[in-house]
Amino acid sequence: MQRITKNVFVETGFRGCNVGFVVTKEGVVMIDTPMMPREALRWREEVAKHGTVRYLINTEPHGDHFTGNYFFEGTVVAHEGTRQAMLAASVDQLKEYLKVADPESLTMIGEFSYRLPAITLSQRLTLYLGDHTFQLVNLPGHTQFQLAVYIPEERVVFTSDNVFGKVQAWLHQALPYEWLESLKRIQEMGADILVPGHGEICGRDYIPEMIAFIQAWIDAVKGAIDKGMSLEEAQEQISLLDRYPMQAGSEDRAMLVQRMNVARLYEVLKK
Numbered sequence: 692m693q694r695i696t697k698n699v700f701v702e703t704g705f706r707g708c709n710v711g712f713v714v715t716k717e718g719v720v721m722i723d724t725p726m727m728p729r730e731a732l733r734w735r736e737e738v739a740k741h742g743t744v745r746y747l748i749n750t751e752p753h754g755d756h757f758t759g760n761y762f763f764e765g766t767v768v769a770h771e772g773t774r775q776a777m778l779a780a781s782v783d784q785l786k787e788y789l790k791v792a793d794p795e796s797l798t799m800i801g802e803f804s805y806r807l808p809a810i811t812l813s814q815r816l817t818l819y820l821g822d823h824t825f826q827l828v829n830l831p832g833h834t835q836f837q838l839a840v841y842i843p844e845e846r847v848v849f850t851s852d853n854v855f856g857k858v859q860a861w862l863h864q865a866l867p868y869e870w871l872e873s874l875k876r877i878q879e880m881g882a883d884i885l886v887p888g889h890g891e892i893c894g895r896d897y898i899p900e901m902i903a904f905i906q907a908w909i910d911a912v913k914g915a916i917d918k919g920m921s922l923e924e925a926q927e928q929i930s931l932l933d934r935y936p937m938q939a940g941s942e943d944r945a946m947l948v949q950r951m952n953v954a955r956l957y958e959v960l961k962k
């Protein structure tokens with residue numbers, strides 16, 4: 692765990708997404724939860740040392756950000772689209788996944804259910820707790836429902852998966868042009884520290900690099916479409932794995948991610 696400012700704590704080493712919490716005078720606000728039960732339980736112990744969890748914000752509709760909600764207290768807040776994704780998430784599928792990834796953890800999940808948001812937003816919502824402000828803003832990109840959480844008192848923004856810190860990006864539900872715009876908005880927020888959804892913590896100066904990476908994906912797939920390539924041909928030819936490695940623990944999905952990214956962009960850009 693890293694203490695990145697006086698009141699903000701982040702863990703970037705769990706399987707799945709980066710998670711964090713903010714300690715306010717009136718309790719703790721969490722941002723996302725660890726996906727693996729063993730790590731969620733460890734994180735729960737860590738968070739408990741700093742107070743009671745009052746709010747738990749989920750930043751996006753993918754299971755690696757919200758599955759661990761089950762292990763935590765606090766009122767869940769998320770985009771309405773994320774709530775819909777949680778309603779559609781399958782407990783059986785999760786159990787099948789854990790059987791392979793960490794079989795012993797099946798004994799830790801008890802009567803597992805996806806703990807849903809009680810409060811949702813579509814565009815923006817501001818939460819006040821103690822002396823802290825949490826500005827939740829919908830910034831479409833990695834998905835349509837992506838939230839950034841900006842905490843001005845700490846000059847920190849949790850960017851969710853609109854930023855991947857020097858690891859491969861997943862574009863399988865991307866809105867590529869909106870993503871470029873959202874990155875510019877993150878840069879203008881006034882935060883000194885960015886906590887990405889995956890990978891290393893960074894500063895605002897990383898945003899141009901992230902924009903260039905998304906642009907490189909757009910250019911590669913657009914180039915293939917302009918040459919008249921079929922989707923299958925584009926998937927055979929395009930890989931941006933030379934730019935960034937896969938996040939540790941996801942190496943086996945490298946080819947899958949490249950193919951999904953190409954498929955999504957091909958569908959969006961061919962129009």
Ligand SMILES: [Zn+2]
Pocket residue numbers: 751753833852861
């Ligand atoms: Zn995601």
